[in-house]
Amino acid sequence: MSRWRRFFKLCLVGLAVVGLLQAGGCGGGGGSEQPARLTIGLVSYDDGASSLEKYQRFQTYLAEQLKAVVELEPVFNEIRAVEQIQAARWSLVFAPSGLAAIAIAEANYLPIFPMVGTPNQRSVLVVRRDRPYQTLGDLANQAIALGEPGSATGYYLPLYDLYGLTLKQIEFAPTSATALGWIAEDRVAAGAMSEDDFQQYRSGFEDGTFRILHTSRAIPPGAVLIGPTVDRNQQQYIEQAMEAAPSSMTADAGYSPTSSPPDLTQLIALVEKVRPLESRVKEQPAVLTLAPSEGSP
Incomplete structure (x- = not known):
């Protein structure tokens, strides 16, 4: 019986260690951990590689700041972007107004910064x-x-x-x-x-x-949005890193870190009427x- 008791105790110790690791006992505080992987979605339209180059410095910077794997996932039309947003496959989205409205209304994305663009586009x-x-x-x-x-x-x-x-x-x-x-x-x-x-x-x-x-x-510009799969406790790390990014980098990525996200309430209502x-x-x-x-x- 002593061998079984020793075996049982070892099992309990093993389970306790696993539990500590899962809870962040080795280097983190559970929910306060930074995200391990982020996928950034954007629509690059017909300018393809040239638009992606503008995001590569931002991608590298965000990966270093968050100590995470950061991937860019461009799509070349709004149809594919809507599919990705509705499936919540993107952690962050750099979205023009229409996509931002859909992401907020239909997929529980949260706007965090405005995109740089015409204030009253038509x-x-x-x-x-x-x-x-x-x-x-x-x-x-x-x-x-x-x-x-x-x-x-x-x-x-x-x-x-x-x-x-x-x-x-x-x-x-x-x-x-x-x-x-x-x-x-x-x-x-x-x-x-x-x-x-x-x-x-x-x-x-x-x-x-x-x-x-x-x-x-006229409608507001687009927005940078954070996805529903990103833990809200982790959102602060992403926002802080994006706020602290160099101005040349935020200009290339096309967002304003010093402004509030746009109010898309009226556009969301219009989209719902047109649907x-x-x-x-x-x-x-x-x-x-x-x-x-x-x-x-």
Whole structure:
């Protein structure tokens, strides 16, 4: 029996050691431990490698400060970003406004810093200058281009503004430059994009090719958000490291460590109103009207 008692005691000691290690008894205080791995999500659109280079110094810095493995996970359109956000696969997200609204409302992400950008960004619907369209109603029964679902300026704002129309077809342009190309060649009558994108990409076409038919309401810039899988006790380490980062690094990463996160309440409400229309955008024709029982924007 003595051998069994000794064996039983050894088992208890072993279990106690394991328990101490799991509780942080060797170098930590349990819940106060810093995260061992972080995944940073971002949409890099068509600038690919050049946009990732801007985040690499930040990635290295954050890994050193947190003593953690920090991975960058870029995606190249909003559809993939929405999937990752809804599955809570990203610890941190550098999100434009539309994605930030979805992350807060649908996936319990928490905004911690604002993204640097136009304080009051707007969506525009662009047409060829030589076409007769003067009002949104003139686009009825025409084909138009929207951005990818998840984009505030390319998708949610124009859908809200186009409510009540029946369109011949909606096509989805992966970039604003693509939408402008489709407008120029008469593939679509109009295209939606941010006002900033329009000013940037119009120079790639003959001067005077386009004009703005409609400008949306203003919305705040995007946000850096922290995911629901990150322990809130660990969040302070991440915020402190991001606040202390050199200004050149925060500028490259595109966030402001000295400002409060944007208030996206109104944009979230707008997105929720537009959501019921999403089942109709791929239909031909696309009837952007809801039954009374479904509500309306």
